[in-house]
Amino acid sequence: MLNRNKSPNKGLWNGVGGKLEPGESPEQSVIREVQEETGYCITSPRYGGIVRWEVDGKEVGGMHVFFVYLTEQNGYPTPVKMDEGILDWKELSWVVDEDNQGAVSNIRYFLPEMLGNEDPCDFLCIYRDGRLERVKEMGLTR
Numbered sequence: 001m002l003n004r005n006k007s008p009n010k011g012l013w014n015g016v017g018g019k020l021e022p023g024e025s026p027e028q029s030v031i032r033e034v035q036e037e038t039g040y041c042i043t044s045p046r047y048g049g050i051v052r053w054e055v056d057g058k059e060v061g062g063m064h065v066f067f068v069y070l071t072e073q074n075g076y077p078t079p080v081k082m083d084e085g086i087l088d089w090k091e092l093s094w095v096v097d098e099d100n101q102g103a104v105s106n107i108r109y110f111l112p113e114m115l116g117n118e119d120p121c122d123f124l125c126i127y128r129d130g131r132l133e134r135v136k137e138m139g140l141t142r
Contacts, residue, residue: 013088
């Protein structure tokens with residue numbers, strides 16, 4: 001995970017990622033972003049689905065979620081300071097703990113479900129007045 005230096009989510013632990021470049025597929029984007037933010041060269045990321053967000057009644061964006069499985073042989077020691085923030089391995093139980101205020105607020109709602117499903121999922125995170133109000137599982141995407 002990455003403790004981000006910049007907004008959005010500055011100072012919070014989040015997955016690695018970024019924006020799609022023009023003409024880039026979501027899979028191409030995640031491969032590029034992982035390389036840029038971590039130095040890892042990945043292949044064949046597994047698609048977990050979509051997480052969208054609605055802010056004060058208006059859907060304003062979303063992200064594609066991918067998973068990459070690494071072994072100890074192809075990992076490296078952390079924490080390590082990167083341009084984007086501090087990169088470190090985190091236990092899933094820590095990431096999704098409901099008392100954890102250090103991770104991005106919505107991740108605990110979609111991550112376990114996406115990890116547990118072979119089919120991609122679709123989640124809608126609903127924010128009101130700057131706070132996460134609820135997360136709706138919209139079902140599996142095909």
